[in-house]
Amino acid sequence: MTPEQIVEAASAVFAQTGARPVDPAYVLASDIPLELSGEAVRARLCVFTDHRGNEMVMRPDLTLPVAGMEAERLASGRNGPEAYTYAARAFRLPASPDDPMEFTQVGFERFGRESSPDEDADAFALVQAAVAACGIDNWRMVMGDLSVFPAFVDALGLHGVTASLLKRAFRQEGGVAELLAGAPSAPEVDLAHQLSASAPEAAALAFLDALRERSIPMIGTRSVTEIIEGLKAKAAAADAGGVPEDARKVLGALAGVNCSAPETAEALSGIARAHGLRGLDSVIERVTRRVEAIIDAVPRVAEAGRFRSGFGRRFTYYDGFVFETYAGGLGERQPIATGGRYDGLIAGLSGGRARASGIGGVVRPDRVIRARESVA
Ligand SMILES: N[C@@H](Cc1c[nH]c[nH+]1)C(=O)O
Numbered sequence: 001m002t003p004e005q006i007v008e009a010a011s012a013v014f015a016q017t018g019a020r021p022v023d024p025a026y027v028l029a030s031d032i033p034l035e036l037s038g039e040a041v042r043a044r045l046c047v048f049t050d051h052r053g054n055e056m057v058m059r060p061d062l063t064l065p066v067a068g069m070e071a072e073r074l075a076s077g078r079n080g081p082e083a084y085t086y087a088a089r090a091f092r093l094p095a096s097p098d099d100p101m102e103f104t105q106v107g108f109e110r111f112g113r114e115s116s117p118d119e120d121a122d123a124f125a126l127v128q129a130a131v132a133a134c135g136i137d138n139w140r141m142v143m144g145d146l147s148v149f150p151a152f153v154d155a156l157g158l159h160g161v162t163a164s165l166l167k168r169a170f171r172q173e174g175g176v177a178e179l180l181a182g183a184p185s186a187p188e189v190d191l192a193h194q195l196s197a198s199a200p201e202a203a204a205l206a207f208l209d210a211l212r213e214r215s216i217p218m219i220g221t222r223s224v225t226e227i228i229e230g231l232k233a234k235a236a237a238a239d240a241g242g243v244p245e246d247a248r249k250v251l252g253a254l255a256g257v258n259c260s261a262p263e264t265a266e267a268l269s270g271i272a273r274a275h276g277l278r279g280l281d282s283v284i285e286r287v288t289r290r291v292e293a294i295i296d297a298v299p300r301v302a303e304a305g306r307f308r309s310g311f312g313r314r315f316t317y318y319d320g321f322v323f324e325t326y327a328g329g330l331g332e333r334q335p336i337a338t339g340g341r342y343d344g345l346i347a348g349l350s351g352g353r354a355r356a357s358g359i360g361g362v363v364r365p366d367r368v369i370r371a372r373e374s375v376a
Pocket of ligand 1 (some may be wrong): 063
């Protein structure tokens with residue numbers, strides 16, 4: 001198949017559902033993509049400064065601008081479910097030397113439908129139908145659910161500051177492991193206390209001074225404000241007694257969940273049972289029902305699908321089901337299809353003026369071609 005035929009084949013699958021074709025704004029103000037991209041994507045945003053000195057980005061995906069459009073539509077008083085489809089360009093600095101900076105995503109976004117395991121399965125099955133239409137049948141997939149970790153943290157009954165620190169750490173790659181590995185050092189806690197006592201600007205200056213004094217360079221993609229917030233949260237949790245030993249065991253076990261799709265229910269409920277945790281039935285039931293619905297719709301998932309609890313941080317807008325599909329010789333940094341649920345995004349983008357569930361997924365035709373070539 002030629003690249004055009006692949007785009008056409010995938011587009012036809014999404015168009016058949018009656019979704020409306022769109023091609024929203026290419027250029028976005030940087031604040032929203034910066035805030036809603038996980039660390040891995042954030043480091044890859046194509047950022048530039050416009051003629052007025054505003055920091056802008058080329059859209060790193062289509063979900064953000066499409067959800068922005070939908071948030072405006074809903075906030076202006078229109079309502080009811082809506083679905084969009086696109087075959088459009090997105091821009092990210094390459095994840096590996098053979099990845100392009102500009103690429104097409106063929107996908108869909110659905111808003112305002114019921115947020116249920118069956119809808120999750122339906123959205124996943126639609127993406128896989130597009131993958132199949134592109135001539136790929138020997139794929140594997142990984143799924144996760146971003147609501148599982150916070151639910152386990154809540155079930156542990158920890159102090160509020162400790163619980164929010166853990167939920168926040170979960171959003172960063174390796175964050176929980178780092179947190180569980182050790183309490184913050186005394187100088188870190190002292191610095192956090194000192195920063196807590198200052199107004200935000202003064203705190204930022206004091207923080208940069210502290211780095212300079214210790215000759216520590218600013219690296220990575222987190223902003224000074226975020227680093228300060230993180231430090232303060234760590235110190236507050238340490239002041240509240242830190243993460244107790246039994247909670248460490250539970251979270252360690254949860255972080256280790258990496259099982260075949262049919263084993264998911266047992267993996268999660270086994271941890272809850274072993275540690276006498278209550279209040280997890282509804283989240284575990286939802287995950288279980290979803291896996292069943294997915295296997296009903298796409299039977300290959302029973303052997304080619306895995307569930308990983310720590311999975312899915314490319315974008316911080318995801319808050320439920322997430323998945324990636326891989327094929328051929330391409331590794332996990334180069335999925336051929338991705339998607340997930342983001343029920344809080346419309347409320348976030350509209351400042352609470354509108355609310356709607358959201359779910360969607362995309363196929364990457366350039367990677368489909370490479371996956372096909374790598375097995376040919
Ligand atoms: N925008 C996501 C895929 C997606 C679409 N809708 C939901 N998720 C990505 O680029 O990885």
